[in-house]
Amino acid sequence: GEDVEQSLFLSVREGDSSVINCTYTDSSSTYLYWYKQEPGAGLQLLTYIFSNMDMKQDQRLTVLLNKKDKHLSLRIADTQTGDSAIYFCAESIRRDGGATNKLIFGTGTLLAVQP
Amino acid sequence: IAGITQAPTSQILAAGRRMTLRCTQDMRHNAMYWYRQDLGLGLRLIHYSNTAGTTGKGEVPDGYSVSRANTDDFPLTLASAVPSQTSVYFCASSGRGAPYNEQFFGPGTRLTVL
Numbered sequence: 001g002e003d004v005e006q007s008l009f010l011s012v013r014e015g016d017s018s019v020i021n022c023t024y025t026d027s028s029s030t031y032l033y034w035y036k037q038e039p040g041a042g043l044q045l046l047t048y049i050f051s052n053m054d055m056k057q058d059q060r061l062t063v064l065l066n067k068k069d070k071h072l073s074l075r076i077a078d079t080q081t082g083d084s085a086i087y088f089c090a091e092s093i094r095r096d097g098g099a100t101n102k103l104i105f106g107t108g109t110l111l112a113v114q115p
Numbered sequence: 116i117a118g119i120t121q122a123p124t125s126q127i128l129a130a131g132r133r134m135t136l137r138c139t140q141d142m143r144h145n146a147m148y149w150y151r152q153d154l155g156l157g158l159r160l161i162h163y164s165n166t167a168g169t170t171g172k173g174e175v176p177d178g179y180s181v182s183r184a185n186t187d188d189f190p191l192t193l194a195s196a197v198p199s200q201t202s203v204y205f206c207a208s209s210g211r212g213a214p215y216n217e218q219f220f221g222p223g224t225r226l227t228v229l
Contacts, residue, residue, distance in 0.1 A: 008155065031215045042119075042205055042220030043158075050215070088157060092216055101146065101209065101216045102173070107157040 004106035006089055011112045018076040020109045022089030025070060029091040032065060033103070034074045037086040046087070047074075076111075084113045118142065119221035121206050127227045128196050136191040136224050138206030146209045147189040148218065149173075149181060151202040158205065164189055196228045 003025045012018045024032065030051050035043040049056045049063045049072070056063045062075040076083055089106040122137045140147065145166045150158040150173075160173030164183040178200060180192045189208075193200055203225050207218040 004157075006157075033215075033217075042222050043207075043218075044220070045217045048215045048217070102148075102160060102163065103216075103218060104160075105150075105158040107155060 004089055004091055004104050006087075006106040006109045008107060009110045009112070011114060012079050013114050014079060014081055016079055018074075018079045018083070018111055018113075020074045020076075020087050020089075020111065022072040022074075022106055023070055024072065024089070024091045024104075024106075026091055026093055026104070027067070027070065028094070030094065031092045032063075032072050033090040033092070034061075034063065034072075035088040035090060035105075037088065037108070039085075043088060079111075079113050081113045081115055084111055086110050119206055119208055119219055121204075121221040121224050123224060124222070125225040125227075127229065130196055130198060130228055132196050134193045134196055134226070136193075136204055136206075136226070138189045138191070138221060139187050140189075140206075140208045140219075141187065142208060142210060142219065143186060144208035144210040144219070145186070146211075147183065148207040148209075149179070149189070149191045150205045150207065151175065151200075152205060152223075153202050161191065161204075196226075198228045200226065201228045202226060 033048045034046045036046045060077045064073045086108040090103045093102045119140045148163045149161040162181040164170045206221040209218045
């Protein structure tokens with residue numbers, strides 16, 4: 001089946017590192033994503049990782065992928081109050097011989113950054 | 116306009132009424148999607164369209180219908196609204212050229228069914 005799971009809430013102090021975790025079930029996923037949703041807004045792509053990579057770093061963001069355990073994590077270094085948002089993990093699902101590309105989203109993790 | 120727009124921004128609707136949520140994109144993306152967002156459940160796919168003239172069912176299609184008469188527009192219709200359809204609805208699109216299949220989201224429509 002297709003299922004993506006995340007913890008619902010994470011609280012950190014400004015300046016600390018945040019680590020948001022995600023587990024997924026479809027081993028055929030080509031890409032895995034982290035989306036960010038700020039209050040009252042739609043989702044925006046934060047970063048993504050191709051399934052043949054173990055790690056991707058982009059400024060303060062580090063994505064780690066463990067394909068064996070189907071575990072994805074997002075680390076935010078030096079977390080700021082502006083990072084407070086809901087973070088969604090998502091996996092891509094290809095069906096119909098590749099004609100259909102769908103994303104399966106996790107439940108979202110609310111990151112609260114305390115000043 | 117640039118990106119995806121949705122209308123209305125919010126709506127309060129009596130149960131049993133018909134409602135169409137509008138979505139328009141100007142990026143010439145071939146694929147479009149409708150999701151609903153509910154607390155503790157994340158985003159769930161309602162319907163999708165790979166290209167103009169085709170549609171498909173997502174995880175939670177019951178009570179909803181869509182059409183894709185052209186590339187830009189992808190309306191979502193609730194034929195007879197029920198309270199369980201109270202949610203925030205997001206439209207999204209993606210283009211064939213994006214190798215990582217990024218989906219671009221609209222600002223959402225907050226729907227309350229009483």
